[in-house]
Amino acid sequence: MRFSKMFIPTVKEDPKEAEVISHRLMLRAGFIRRLASGIYTWLPLGLKSLKKVETIIREEMNKKGAQEILMPFVQPKELWEESTRWEKYGKELLRFYDRNNRELCLGPTHEEVVTDLVRKEVRSYRELPLNLYQIQTKFRDEIRPRFGVMRAREFVMKDAYSFDVDEEGAEKSYMDMYDAYTNIFKRCGFRFRIVEADTGQIGGSFSHEFMVLAETGEDIIIYCDSCGYAANLERAEVGYQQDKEISAKKGYYKKVETPNKKRIEEVSSFLNIPPQLLVKTIIYNTDRGVIGVLVRGDRDMNETKIKNILSLEYIELADEATIEKVTGGPLGFSGPIGLKIPLYADRDILYMEDFVVGGNEKDMHIINANISDFNVEAFFDLKIAKDGDLCPRCKATLNSTKGIEVGHIFKLGLKYSKAMGAKFLDKNGEEKYMVMGCYGIGVSRIIAAAIEQANDENGMILPCSIAPFEVDVLPVNSSHRDSMELAERIYKDLLAKRIDALIDDRDVRPGVKFKDCDLMGIPLRITIGEKNLKDGFVEIKHRDKKESLKIKKEDIVGRTIEHVEELKRW
Secondary structure, X not given: OEHHHOOOOOOOOOOOOOOOHXXXXXXXXXXXXXXXXXXXXXXXXXXXXXXXXXXXXXXXXXXXXXXXXXXOOEEEHHHHHHXXXXXXXXXXXXXXXXXXXXXXXXXXXOHHHHHHHXXXXXXXXXXXXXXXXXXXXXXXXXXXXXXXXXXXOEXXXXXXXXXXXXHHHHHHHHHHHHHHHHHHHHHOOOOEEEEEEOOOOOOOOEEEEEEEEOOXXXXXXXXXXXXXXXXXXXXXXXXXXXXXXXXXXXXXOEEEEOOOOOOHHHHHHHHXXXXXXXXXXXXXXXXXXXXXXXXXXXXXXXXXXHHHHOOOOOEEEOOHHHHHHHHOOOOOOOOOOOOOOOEEEEHHHHOOOOEEEEOOOOOEEEEEEOHHHOOOOEEEOOEOOOOOOEOOOOOOEOEEEEEEEEEEEEEEEOHHHHHHOXXXXXXXXXXXXXXXXXXXXXXXXXXXXXXXXXXXXXXXXOOOOOOOOOEEEEEOOOOOHHHHHHHHHHHHHHHHXXXXXXXXXXXXOHHHHHHHHHHHOOOEEEEEOHHHHHOOEEEEEEOOOOOOEEEEHHHHHHHHHHHHXXXXXX
């Protein structure tokens, strides 16, 4: 492509609307333009990168025997009612009525649609296993879209769905996708971790996220260097030493006044004790009624763990009226002693002694409490993991880092096939439910994640496999005939060798050309200057390196191909 003929509206200054590096650089480099909140137009450069990502995905999915389809973006309410997600999905599901007063939604995902398709078409075990995928626009009505295409309302996603005759087959399909995703993200040039994750709205028995490592990531990954355990913050478990003693003390507690002291820091300071000697009692409303959950004062509750461990449909913090009704005291003074609601506790509480809890009345706490002073239904790992905790697998020390989720795979089991009647006839002629899996990749998010992972003060540093162009042929002086003739020859020879090249044929200052090339993250730049050309040389420069290499002009095409191949291998 010729720069002079392309629609590349670059911007010198940082746009005010941009919150993160990728958003800022994608706007400045002319990759995207905002249409509305969380909704973007992809311009030629950005779309070119997007299509390269799609090509990588298609190649790796097809290698595993998956078949591409394209399902409707608009979906009928009835399908979502069958899966019971119409009511449960929440406000992110954009619902609307057509002219015949039928209720529909814009698809945030396609489990219902694909299950409906397969249940109507597949009859026999001989037609399974089956893996269908699509690359398509999705819409989720995010309450707070931000960070450009990182958390947009409308986005491009690859979603795949596998159907198997039994758990063994479903496990193989899951691992096939695990391998395919690993290859996809390697080819995209990422440094990434695969972590255990919560299944969330999609559901199913277990899942893994593929997280690109980036300091600007909004997700936290907990990992162990010793055994390789890794999980996202929602899922991460905490190990415990099994040789601790449990206190048998009972009845030593007493009430003390703590006027206007509600928060942990306030009570800790007032009583002159560390936060880890306090126990928080948090009251929740759930589908199984009001419950209380206990966690040490210096730790935070993991509501996802509570929901999963107790098999709850929903969990939310109780309002002040509910708290006062079940505890007898106001918000900020809840404690476990004397409560008549079910109590669950983090395992830390089991090994605590002489701790402080709320007194269930205004301005009152209880000191010298012990676990025998109240009834706990069960002790679980209920807190949010953090640096320094014990690994749940090997008891080494856990660490944390930041990441960006770009892929998520789920083992769904019978969740959708049972709800929607997706059955097949087995070898014995008996009806069985198909065992499902689903597998998503945020295609548009991949571009943003790549920028977040690698950039500098001059712009993007994109991997060769997904950059809009592999090489920028840049004649310094467009009015110098010899420079332009050589640039044209190099450009055409690279295209003939299937190298994706751009020629900057604009009649602008050299500094503008260099800045635009760096801004767009093009991996290789061939610079043709009058001075070097007199000596028979041109320069080749990697985007992520400071120094340029002088290459004989007659060798430049071959050497460029070598550099491109090296970058793609990396």
